[in-house]
Amino acid sequence: MIKTRPVNDTRGDNSALKVVGDLKQDILTGYFKPGEKLKMPRLKERYQVGVSPLREALSQLLIEQLVVVENQRGFKVHPVSREEMRDIYATRAEIEALCIGLAVERGDDEWEAGILAAAHTMHKFGDMVDKDPQEWERRHQAFHTAIAQGCNSPTLLQVRRSLYEKASRYRNLWLKKNMANSNVFDANQKEHQQLIDALLAGDGEQARELIRQHLLSPSRALEKTSGLEELAD
Template identity: 40%
Template structure:
């Protein structure tokens, strides 16, 4: 016997679908730096911006609270999570630990298909410029960069590890995207990614772990050395 969902169940499914959609759009705007740290997230403004109702918007915001990108304040609503040097150091430490662990396991467990995927994702990353002509980070490069690091970790065999590193990757990307608005630096980031890829394909886990740790440390230092304006963006006024 076929059981069709009731009208209430259909509405709940639609709300969850809309909530997932608006969560992705909100996350992208926060990670890209379009929605600044500390910004008050007013419901009416968000409903107009994302063309969505109150229920899916509220659900999306609470999901982003659980990811650490939004904070909920009693009787005051929601804000984009602030940034700070201390938070950055914490994110960087944990990201280095998880990325290193995931890469080591992937090198040990990855098959020929994983090797091919790593090589393909690096080719995708290397075929596009890091920055736009106006000096801002190219969004497509950001997507390919995220895909490359995910592919390196993808053969680790642990869904929990992949989930946690993905959350940290979004947290880190927000700092990086904010940093580039205030900082200009000389760095051959493609060469760093090539070295990591070559170590992975050579099945050299110690070298891969060292290189990805160095890569993250260099990125962290650039953000820490950036203009103090970056860490003033969480001004609550």
């Protein structure tokens, strides 16, 4: 029996690594607003660590472009903008299409099984009445990740994950807007089925086009809303 360890088990890690996860979550979920100044006293209080681990954590989020720094003026949450949203979503769509194209070429039976399993998990959730957006998003992402895994390239998957996280702040807005709207979820379900069909048929070109449209729809929806202004730029 292989001993696995939960993804959020941070026992052997140092303080910085522990705080990276929490801080990232707080930024992605919007607890810290875009553009907001991240003052050390507040962070020390919230995460119960000194400045050294905090600065290490912030240095990591700096490279992931979730925070920005200005000398002698500390750290801020990376601001949001329509332009950035467009660019991130467009890039994500291309990267995801790339993953899928390679996956169709390289994917094996185990890959296909993983997709069907994840699809089932998603489908079950669709029946629920109390749609917790976070849990829905978890399963939704698990489904797409199962597909992308088929590309079998750690480097590419790393790029993919990074873009997914960058997009999270915008996606959370979209989720708030649409969690009541069950049409959206039904349409999603349909698109997923089309995607699965194309994948199992080995039609890479079709799958690539489907995923592009699928990934861009939240972006298109957000273009029209005024939700972005709320998040000070």
